[in-house]
Amino acid sequence: MSKQILLNIALAFCTLSLQAQQRPTPKAKAKIAANPALTASLTRGAVVYKNVCITCHMADGGGVPNINPPLTKTEYVLGDKARLTHIVLAGLAEPIEIDGNDYKQHMPAQAYLTDQQVADVLTYVRNNFGNKASAVQVAEVKAVRATLK
Amino acid sequence: MKTFSPRLLLAVPALAAGLALVASRPTAPTIAPDPDNAGLKLPAGFGALKVAETGGKARHLAVTPQGVIYVKLNKVKDGKGILVLHPQANGKATVTGGFGDYGGTGMYEKNGYLYASSDYAVYRYKLDAKGEVANPSKPELLVRGLKVGSQHESKSIVLDNADNLYVNVGAYANACQEQDRTRGSKGIPNCPILDSAGGIWQFKADKLNQRYPQGTRYATGLRNVVGLDWNQQDNQLFVMQHGRDQLQDNWPALYSNEQSAQLPAECLYALKPGVNAGWPYTYFDPQRKEIMQGPEYGGDGKTPAKGDYLAPLAAYPAHMAPNALLFYTGTMFPAKYRNGAFIAFHGSWNRAPESQAGYYVVFQPFKDGKPSGQWEVFADNFSGSPAKTASGRADHRPCGLAQGPDGSLYVSDDTKGTIYRIVYPAKKS
Numbered sequence A: 001m002s003k004q005i006l007l008n009i010a011l012a013f014c015t016l017s018l019q020a021q022q023r024p025t026p027k028a029k030a031k032i033a034a035n036p037a038l039t040a041s042l043t044r045g046a047v048v049y050k051n052v053c054i055t056c057h058m059a060d061g062g063g064v065p066n067i068n069p070p071l072t073k074t075e076y077v078l079g080d081k082a083r084l085t086h087i088v089l090a091g092l093a094e095p096i097e098i099d100g101n102d103y104k105q106h107m108p109a110q111a112y113l114t115d116q117q118v119a120d121v122l123t124y125v126r127n128n129f130g131n132k133a134s135a136v137q138v139a140e141v142k143a144v145r146a147t148l149k
Numbered sequence B: 001m002k003t004f005s006p007r008l009l010l011a012v013p014a015l016a017a018g019l020a021l022v023a024s025r026p027t028a029p030t031i032a033p034d035p036d037n038a039g040l041k042l043p044a045g046f047g048a049l050k051v052a053e054t055g056g057k058a059r060h061l062a063v064t065p066q067g068v069i070y071v072k073l074n075k076v077k078d079g080k081g082i083l084v085l086h087p088q089a090n091g092k093a094t095v096t097g098g099f100g101d102y103g104g105t106g107m108y109e110k111n112g113y114l115y116a117s118s119d120y121a122v123y124r125y126k127l128d129a130k131g132e133v134a135n136p137s138k139p140e141l142l143v144r145g146l147k148v149g150s151q152h153e154s155k156s157i158v159l160d161n162a163d164n165l166y167v168n169v170g171a172y173a174n175a176c177q178e179q180d181r182t183r184g185s186k187g188i189p190n191c192p193i194l195d196s197a198g199g200i201w202q203f204k205a206d207k208l209n210q211r212y213p214q215g216t217r218y219a220t221g222l223r224n225v226v227g228l229d230w231n232q233q234d235n236q237l238f239v240m241q242h243g244r245d246q247l248q249d250n251w252p253a254l255y256s257n258e259q260s261a262q263l264p265a266e267c268l269y270a271l272k273p274g275v276n277a278g279w280p281y282t283y284f285d286p287q288r289k290e291i292m293q294g295p296e297y298g299g300d301g302k303t304p305a306k307g308d309y310l311a312p313l314a315a316y317p318a319h320m321a322p323n324a325l326l327f328y329t330g331t332m333f334p335a336k337y338r339n340g341a342f343i344a345f346h347g348s349w350n351r352a353p354e355s356q357a358g359y360y361v362v363f364q365p366f367k368d369g370k371p372s373g374q375w376e377v378f379a380d381n382f383s384g385s386p387a388k389t390a391s392g393r394a395d396h397r398p399c400g401l402a403q404g405p406d407g408s409l410y411v412s413d414d415t416k417g418t419i420y421r422i423v424y425p426a427k428k429s
Helices: A003-022 A026-055 A081-091 A115-126 A138-148 B006-024 B257-262 B387-393
Strands: A096-098 A102-105 B047-053 B058-063 B071-078 B079-089 B093-099 B107-110 B111-118 B121-124 B140-145 B158-159 B164-169 B199-204 B216-220 B225-231 B236-241 B265-269 B284-285 B290-292 B314-316 B322-327 B341-345 B361-365 B376-379 B398-403 B409-413 B417-421
Touching: A003 B322, A026 A115, A081 A138, A081 B314, A102 B164, A115 A138, B047 B093, B058 B417, B071 B398, B079 B216, B107 B158, B111 B158, B140 B164, B140 B199, B158 B225, B158 B341, B164 B225, B216 B236, B216 B265, B225 B341, B236 B322, B265 B341, B284 B387
Parallel strands: B058 B107, B058 B398, B225 B322, B322 B398
Antiparallel strands: A096 A102, B047 B417, B058 B071, B071 B079, B079 B093, B107 B111, B111 B121, B121 B140, B158 B164, B164 B199, B199 B216, B225 B236, B236 B265, B265 B314, B284 B290, B322 B341, B341 B361, B361 B376, B398 B409, B409 B417
């Protein structure tokens, strides 16, 4: 067998096994397909949340009235992912009102977090405290960080 | 009929008058507490009632000698920043109106004037013989142009006995870092915030349109004072400082979460003109009982501060947010409370992942104008339950204190806007 054929076979195997990983039986698809990566991200995100965000936004994500806003179903958390990522990387300094409470205090930038940590913590926030929204990917964080330099 | 002597007839009204006098004496209140004492836990013999539910963010409050209650709202509600409550016979009160199209915190009554503050200015209103504001739409603007940033905006106020007005201007930062509340960010040398904030300013209580140049920086190095009162015994201003936050968040190599939840103490200071209490360069460590060098200014959590800074007279647990201070001068409460201090602790947020604390009114005994002996929790369970205290999701948060003409203690709550009244003795005599 020529080298070329060997390579082709190897490549075919790779593709097959990749397809097998990405496409399980249609029934299990929704559950299993998204889960391992998401579960791992959520687990890591919980740690970042506890180390960084919990002080201000509190254990239940409910914030502190008139000081630190809640992360429960706000338009910032559930809305545009780039805007959300920007808040964590660059901070926020604009007065906002949520549920009749005014928030004027600034949120400090958390730019020292890695892209992975930001993706994880935002995925965690978007899937906790009553929130349900898509995961934030590392590539999406990278893209936002690039605009800040 | 014949046997009825005119003398006896005369004696009847006299007796009735005498009885009425006894009944209206401050030591014999006729006010019935709520069956559940308004949900509060109190020392034996005390009772409490909910005077009113205002539904506003009730910050500080004042009660006139006639019993009219004025409540300052943090945020204007239905066009009103100050609520007026009139007492009913049962000790409760009814919201009868309001005025002032500005939010804020400060509310103080003295010698026929009602003083109020927005986050930028201080106003006063003349009170008539019934304790009513004569001209609610035309306050006198006493002080304007006060510095306000995006944190510690409230301007608390109090007067002395010589027509001076004291105004807190809170520091618009946590610890004067180059980048506020940012991990590892250093403190700015000669913190520029202290020029116009981070201290107490003194103005005249009866002069209009004063700005910084007409005032004096009475005390500096105070991060944010919300509770303050004038002590009549030693004729001195006392203040409670909100200590700094986030030692662990910003300096994780120097402080553990546990240390960060316990540092620094919330401190009581007695102020003399010109003193410096040390913010942002220092903080007070209650375990070591020492003024420490802040990590933003070269401290490492172990090094005491150098320099001539004012020492606190008493220290309370960290982050509990003392929002009101009141020296009790009434006679309704037992003698031990006379001239002692009540402190309303609004409750913490900066203790996570440890559990939150506070949401109560504390009593600090005083002797000869100085704290003497251990403080104690006086009125507890504003939060509703120990679990709500621990999570920080308190139903009510005590924010303002005022003494009524009969010696009752009024407490305001800026979460639901409940106004409480604590009385002694609880039972009708």
